[in-house]
Amino acid sequence: MKPDFDKGNGLVPCIIQDDTTGRVLMMGYMNQEAFDRTLAEKRITFFSRSKDRLWTKGEESGHYLDLISLTADCDNDTLLAKVRPNGPVCHTGTDTCWGESNTAPALTFIPELENTIATRKTSPSAHSYTSQLFAKGINKIAQKVGEEAIELVIEAKDDNKELFLGEAADLLYHYLILLQAKGFTLEDVSNVLKKRSK
Numbered sequence: 001m002k003p004d005f006d007k008g009n010g011l012v013p014c015i016i017q018d019d020t021t022g023r024v025l026m027m028g029y030m031n032q033e034a035f036d037r038t039l040a041e042k043r044i045t046f047f048s049r050s051k052d053r054l055w056t057k058g059e060e061s062g063h064y065l066d067l068i069s070l071t072a073d074c075d076n077d078t079l080l081a082k083v084r085p086n087g088p089v090c091h092t093g094t095d096t097c098w099g100e101s102n103t104a105p106a107l108t109f110i111p112e113l114e115n116t117i118a119t120r121k122t123s124p125s126a127h128s129y130t131s132q133l134f135a136k137g138i139n140k141i142a143q144k145v146g147e148e149a150i151e152l153v154i155e156a157k158d159d160n161k162e163l164f165l166g167e168a169a170d171l172l173y174h175y176l177i178l179l180q181a182k183g184f185t186l187e188d189v190s191n192v193l194k195k196r197s198k
Helices: 032-041 106-122 129-136 138-156 161-181 184-197
Strands: 012-018 025-031 044-049 052-057 067-071 081-085
Touching: 025 032, 025 044, 025 081, 032 052, 032 067, 081 161, 106 161, 106 184, 129 138, 129 161, 129 184, 138 161, 161 184
Parallel strands: 012 081
Antiparallel strands: 012 025, 044 052, 067 081
């Protein structure tokens, strides 16, 4: 990746996006030195046009932007930085420079949960229920999915919203463990559903 700093008189715009939520947080400018420092330190550094110097985001507030990935667009004249923010991003104290809350739809939590489940499988913890369930094997995991499905059906016949949603969450959680035990993810199941919808 070689950003074209010449096009913008030594600067290229850099769009900052939260790697987890997908929200666009802010936009700043980088020169070659800011770009190099960002890659070296794994924290976003801009060239501040108002201060006429390099400026690491969060150097005063402590709200650094930890770099996850940095890519250039097709013309190499704009950068996209995916980050993990350590607090509000805007100098006004808001999560983003557009005053938006840096939250994602609840469904975006599912891949995060799948990653946690996968970690519990590959790096077991004695204190983790998920790790303990993996240790008991596929039969026990499948049995738990069956038990949770029955409990959900029972709650579906009543009108207690909290109990129904709680059992639905339990079923989904154990289903994700079963998929992981079999070497699959929810995306694999989604792909089957997509094929069926054609």
